[in-house]
Structures are given as structure tokens and as C-alpha cells.
Amino acid sequence: MTDVLRYTAFSDDPAGGNPAGVVLDATGLDEAGMLRIAAELGYSETAFLTDPPEGLGGEPGRAFTVRYFSPKAEVPFCGHATVATAVALGERIGPGELVFATRAGTVPVSVTADGQGGLRAVLTSVEPxxxxxxxxxxxxxxxxxxxxxxxxxxxxxxxxxxxxxxxxxxxxxxxxxxxxxxxxxxxxxxxxxxxxxxxxxxxxxxxxxxxxxxxxxxxxxxxxxxxxxxxxxxxxxxxxxxxxxxxxxxxxxxxxxxxxxxxxxxxxxxxxxxxxxxxxxxxxxx
Missing domain, CATH: 3.10.310.10 (Diaminopimelate Epimerase; Chain A, domain 1)
Known part of the structure; x- marks a missing residue:
């Protein structure tokens, strides 16, 4: 059974910000499976993580491939789901630097403690x-x-x-x-x-x-x-x-x-x- 986490981004209140689904291990899920989970969850996006492509860079265990699905379709990049995913990872492997391979390109993310017991994530966009x-x-x-x-x-x-x-x-x-x-x-x-x-x-x-x-x-x-x-x-x-x-x-x-x-x-x-x-x-x- 796929473990689907629920996080909100851009708020420290679960009732604020933008909720996203996070699947930290999407190994074995195809596109249809990812879309089905995103549709069932009903959030604007859900992020799905798998192993990084060869040559992505980043520290071992802190680089991932990430795909984003809305309830209707895959999207190339999603900021709030990136922040939600980074916070979820930070809680499990600690603050630090992450690297995400997305359909839009490589997105570095920094996760730091906010000084109040929570975490904060900052993503760096692809070339705009x-x-x-x-x-x-x-x-x-x-x-x-x-x-x-x-x-x-x-x-x-x-x-x-x-x-x-x-x-x-x-x-x-x-x-x-x-x-x-x-x-x-x-x-x-x-x-x-x-x-x-x-x-x-x-x-x-x-x-x-x-x-x-x-x-x-x-x-x-x-x-x-x-x-x-x-x-x-x-x-x-x-x-x-x-x-x-x-x-x-x-x-x-x-x-x-x-x-x-x-x-x-x-x-x-x-x-x-x-x-x-x-x-x-x-x-x-x-």
C-alpha cells in the first residue's frame, strides 16, 4: 500500500497555506497510479519521489526525482508541493540541501530550522x-x-x-x-x-x-x-x-x-x- 503523506506549505498552521500530497517512495507506481492517487486525494498537487537520475549531483540520499500530479494531469513543476516535500524530508533526514530532478529542470532546495521547532524550505527556480x-x-x-x-x-x-x-x-x-x-x-x-x-x-x-x-x-x-x-x-x-x-x-x-x-x-x-x-x-x- 502506498504511503501518502499530507502537508501544507507556506504556513505553520495545518489549516492555512496550500495542502499537498507527498509520496516519499513512488517506486512501482506508473503514471496512471500517480494520477489516481492525486485524484483521490483531491489536493491541487501531489508529489511523487523516486531515485534520482544518474549524474544529478547532491549529497547521497538527498537527491530525488520528483513528479507532480494535479487531480486531472501531470504538471512540470509545483512550488508548494516542493516545499511540502522538502519539509517532509527534513523531518526524516534532517535539515540541509536537497536536489530535485523535475520535468522543468533541476531544482535545489534548502531546508533549515525556523527557530520555533518547525522547518522552512527555500527552492531555487529554473531559469525564468x-x-x-x-x-x-x-x-x-x-x-x-x-x-x-x-x-x-x-x-x-x-x-x-x-x-x-x-x-x-x-x-x-x-x-x-x-x-x-x-x-x-x-x-x-x-x-x-x-x-x-x-x-x-x-x-x-x-x-x-x-x-x-x-x-x-x-x-x-x-x-x-x-x-x-x-x-x-x-x-x-x-x-x-x-x-x-x-x-x-x-x-x-x-x-x-x-x-x-x-x-x-x-x-x-x-x-x-x-x-x-x-x-x-x-x-x-x-
């Missing part, structure tokens, strides 16, 4: 990039969300950002606009599948380095993701390229409050390193 959005695709996204063009924040222009998975970044002019999320699920899902998007990253700037975010996730079979590490990494790259943050910066993203599952994601940018670091706490559920 940002691209323009076709005006027709933007119009379709806004129609699916039922957002008038006037509700967009011109200081946060629409872009598609990637740091392991693709996300459409849209800026909300007001916190009230961000809070009011009632979208056309099939219509947005169809657009996202055509553009190969994992989530739509809806953003409201609450301060110079503070953002409130929400992430519709219909392609994963859920209305909304409570705390999205991959989107946070992509947004970090976006914020740097668009001038919303300096080359050296630490951004705080609050997510999940509108769902009743508050979480906090820390996004770190470093001058001279294009990769983005995303960190947060994690704790076992039940």
Missing part, C-alpha cells in the same frame, strides 16, 4: 523568462474572469511569466477587485490549455514589497490554488524585468486569505543571478 501576451488572448482572459479592462492596474502590465511553469500575470487595480473572483471555469480552462498556462496569477500591490495574490487553477481541476510557489517564482522574475522590484529584493506574497487558508510566500531576487528563490514554512496535516 517573461513574454508578451497577445491582445486577443488577454481579451479572452478578461472576458472569462468577467474583469473590465478598467479594473487592471496599469503599473502591473499583463505578461506571461515562467519559472518552471507558465502563468499569466494580471494586476488588479483594487483589493476589492482581487477579492471578487467568480469566473467562467470552462472558458478560462480552454484558454489556459491553449496557451499552456498552469495558473493565472492575479496580483494587487499592497506596498512597495508586499503583494496580495490569487491563482485560478481550472486546468488542475480546482477553482483556485491557495498558495502557489511556481507562480510566485514566475512573478519574481516578472517583477524584476518590469521594474516592480530592484535586482536585490525580498518580496512578500500573501495568498489564500480570500479562501480562508492564509499563507505567506517569500520571494528573493539576487543581483547577478536570474533564478528566483521562493521560501516558506510547512507542517504536516493530521
Amino acid at each position: 523568462h517573461v513574454e508578451d501576451v497577445d491582445p486577443a488572448d488577454l481579451a479572452e482572459a478578461l472576458a472569462a474572469l468577467d474583469w473590465p479592462q478598467a479594473d487592471l492596474d496599469p503599473a502591473i502590465p499583463p505578461r506571461i511569466a515562467y519559472a518552471g511553469a507558465r502563468h499569466l500575470v494580471l494586476g488588479a487595480a483594487t483589493r476589492a477587485r482581487l477579492a471578487d473572483l467568480a469566473y467562467d471555469f470552462p472558458r478560462l480552462e480552454a484558454l489556459m490549455r491553449r496557451l499552456d498556462l498552469t495558473t493565472v496569477q492575479l496580483v494587487h500591490r499592497a506596498g512597495p514589497a508586499l503583494f496580495d495574490v490569487r491563482d485560478p487553477f481550472p486546468v488542475g481541476g480546482v477553482v483556485e490554488d491557495p498558495a502557489t510557489g511556481a507562480a510566485a517564482a514566475a512573478f519574481g522574475a516578472y517583477a524584476r524585468e518590469l521594474g516592480l522590484a530592484p535586482a536585490d529584493a525580498v518580496l512578500t506574497l500573501r495568498q489564500g486569505e480570500d479562501m480562508g487558508r492564509p499563507g505567506v510566500l517569500t520571494v528573493e531576487l539576487r543581483a547577478g543571478d536570474s533564478r528566483v528563490r521562493v521560501g516558506g514554512g510547512g507542517v504536516r496535516i493530521g
